[in-house]
Amino acid sequence: MDTELVLISLIASSLIFFLYFVFKRSKSLNLPPGPQKLPLIGNVHQIAGTLPHRAFRDLARKHGPIMHIQLGQISAVIISSPRLAQEVLKTNDIALADRPTTFGSELVLYGNTDIALAPYGEYWRQMKKIASLELLSAKKVRSFSRIREQELDGFIEFLRLSSGKPINIHKTITKLINNVVCMASFGKNCKQQHALLQFLDEFARINTGFYVADLFPDFKFLYVVSGLRSKLMKLHKTLDKIFDDIWEEHEGRKRDGGDEDEDLLDVLLRIKEEGGLEFPITNNNIKAIFVDIFAGGTDTSSITIGWAMTELIRHPNVMEKLHFEIREAFKGKGKIKESDLHGLTYLQAVIKETLRLHPPLPLLLPRVCREQCKIDGYDIPVKMKVFVNGWACSTDPEYWEDAESFKPERFENTSVDFMGTNYHFMPFGSGRRMCPGITFGMVSVELLLAQMLFYFDWKLPDGLSSTDIDMSETEGSLVAKKVPLHLIPTSYAPDS
Numbered sequence: 001m002d003t004e005l006v007l008i009s010l011i012a013s014s015l016i017f018f019l020y021f022v023f024k025r026s027k028s029l030n031l032p033p034g035p036q037k038l039p040l041i042g043n044v045h046q047i048a049g050t051l052p053h054r055a056f057r058d059l060a061r062k063h064g065p066i067m068h069i070q071l072g073q074i075s076a077v078i079i080s081s082p083r084l085a086q087e088v089l090k091t092n093d094i095a096l097a098d099r100p101t102t103f104g105s106e107l108v109l110y111g112n113t114d115i116a117l118a119p120y121g122e123y124w125r126q127m128k129k130i131a132s133l134e135l136l137s138a139k140k141v142r143s144f145s146r147i148r149e150q151e152l153d154g155f156i157e158f159l160r161l162s163s164g165k166p167i168n169i170h171k172t173i174t175k176l177i178n179n180v181v182c183m184a185s186f187g188k189n190c191k192q193q194h195a196l197l198q199f200l201d202e203f204a205r206i207n208t209g210f211y212v213a214d215l216f217p218d219f220k221f222l223y224v225v226s227g228l229r230s231k232l233m234k235l236h237k238t239l240d241k242i243f244d245d246i247w248e249e250h251e252g253r254k255r256d257g258g259d260e261d262e263d264l265l266d267v268l269l270r271i272k273e274e275g276g277l278e279f280p281i282t283n284n285n286i287k288a289i290f291v292d293i294f295a296g297g298t299d300t301s302s303i304t305i306g307w308a309m310t311e312l313i314r315h316p317n318v319m320e321k322l323h324f325e326i327r328e329a330f331k332g333k334g335k336i337k338e339s340d341l342h343g344l345t346y347l348q349a350v351i352k353e354t355l356r357l358h359p360p361l362p363l364l365l366p367r368v369c370r371e372q373c374k375i376d377g378y379d380i381p382v383k384m385k386v387f388v389n390g391w392a393c394s395t396d397p398e399y400w401e402d403a404e405s406f407k408p409e410r411f412e413n414t415s416v417d418f419m420g421t422n423y424h425f426m427p428f429g430s431g432r433r434m435c436p437g438i439t440f441g442m443v444s445v446e447l448l449l450a451q452m453l454f455y456f457d458w459k460l461p462d463g464l465s466s467t468d469i470d471m472s473e474t475e476g477s478l479v480a481k482k483v484p485l486h487l488i489p490t491s492y493a494p495d496s
């Protein structure tokens with residue numbers, strides 16, 4: 001009883017002290033306006049159980065494109081307009097270049113030594129440079145074209161055998177893309193691939209940053225009582241074992257001379273051995289980088305293809321126009337090669353429109369303020385979290401006509417691209433922390449969609465019409481279609 005009383009008084013006094021501190025600090029700062037906050041939880045009740053990008057957009061309609069919210073102990077600013085996104089991602093890019101850490105990311109990502117969640121600084125700069133110049137450069141991505149084309153041949157064969165039967169689009173594509181990422185990373189389809197996919201699913205579900213324990217980081221016991229700590233420890237152990245097994249398998253193959261091409265693990269090991277880096281890289285750093293490659297490389301692309309197929313089946317006129325473009329372009333050529341994809345302008349427009357309405361990361365990865373700065377005249381103090389709602393920007397009616405409708409034609413004859421300079425369309429983010437995997441991700445999306453539409457016609461299973469398609473989204477930082485799309489492929493003879 002005594003211990004309980006002591007514990008309760010301890011929590012209550014820490015909270016009072018914390019609230020007093022927050023209140024005092026916010027009085028002296030000109031913070032952005034925002035929805036009314038409840039004691040202790042702040043605005044948690046307004047986003048709990050919702051999809052954060054949608055809840056934030058709805059709140060922004062009432063409170064404006066820059067809003068201050070309090071999520072438990074976390075003080076955050078939500079940006080919902082392209083004009084202010086530019087202030088965050090360009091004007092104040094360096095001041096806001098940190099990432100938040102959670103207990104989960106710290107533990108599972110080997111002390112946040114990956115790229116996506118590494119704090120801004122020399123280590124992050126070094127690793128991002130290695131990613132951009134060595135791992136994900138256009139040349140390196142091209143060197144994996146044989147792997148992609150070989151995996152796709154198998155996939156097309158699978159679709160031919162499934163002709164007339166419904167297939168789960170997301171599941172099938174995720175497996176295919178993960179095969180490609182595995183082979184590019186480790187040279188062969190690794191036995192641990194399934195376990196790795198399961199890990200990623202679980203980690204993305206847990207590490208949203210919106211768990212109660214993450215919202216009250218000073219109260220470490222919440223991690224224990226909520227069971228999150230033990231879940232995360234277990235996840236970390238599983239991941240470490242998966243990587244150790246992969247590593248062993250990889251070493252064995254290299255020893256036996258079974259693999260000659262340089263895969264991504266070879267690249268990192270070569271750089272590690274060459275030395276001369278300001279921050280010598282360790283095996284744990286390499287493991288953390290592979291979490292980014294798998295998390296960034298698999299789901300983002302398969303989610304995009306899933307949404308593109310969903311929109312195509314809902315818009316038969318777009319499907320028909322795309323079929324026509326692809327079938328005309330490759331008529332009589334026998335095979336679609338990656339190098340021939342650039343001429344498919346309507347395909348590019350369909351992919352852009354899909355990413356505009358369904359960016360896999362609708363809230364860009366959050367940033368954290370490292371130097372006090374001002375956005376729209378409001379103070380952004382050090383440690384304040386900044387969320388840019390990329391989806392709200394790419395569906396902003398001030399920038400897009402008929403913003404919520406799927407109309408790929410809007411991207412025909414425009415120079416709007418996703419390279420991070422158009423703040424009303426930034427599915428890969430913008431600024432220093434922008435995605436380094438655009439080429440790797442886009443080539444899979446383009447090649448897969450081109451092949452799926454060249455060789456097959458697609459329809460919904462009997463009894464379903466396009467108006468029956470459930471467009472709900474999954475919860476978590478990556479937003480996929482909640483109810484998996486099932487479609488029936490029918491072989492189309494290209495040269496007929």
Ligand code: HEM
Pocket residue numbers: 115116117128136292293294296297298300301304359360361364365366426427428429430431432433434435436437438440441442445
């Ligand atoms: C359709 C495919 C993809 C989409 C839509 C996508 C989207 C994004 C977005 C929105 C961000 C956050 C950018 C920001 O905060 O400004 C990001 C960061 C990142 N992405 Fe991607 N991504 C894709 C593919 C990939 C691939 C294939 C990889 C690696 C193999 C990758 C690795 C990363 C990494 C490492 C970061 C963190 C960069 C940093 O913090 O410096 N992504 N991505």
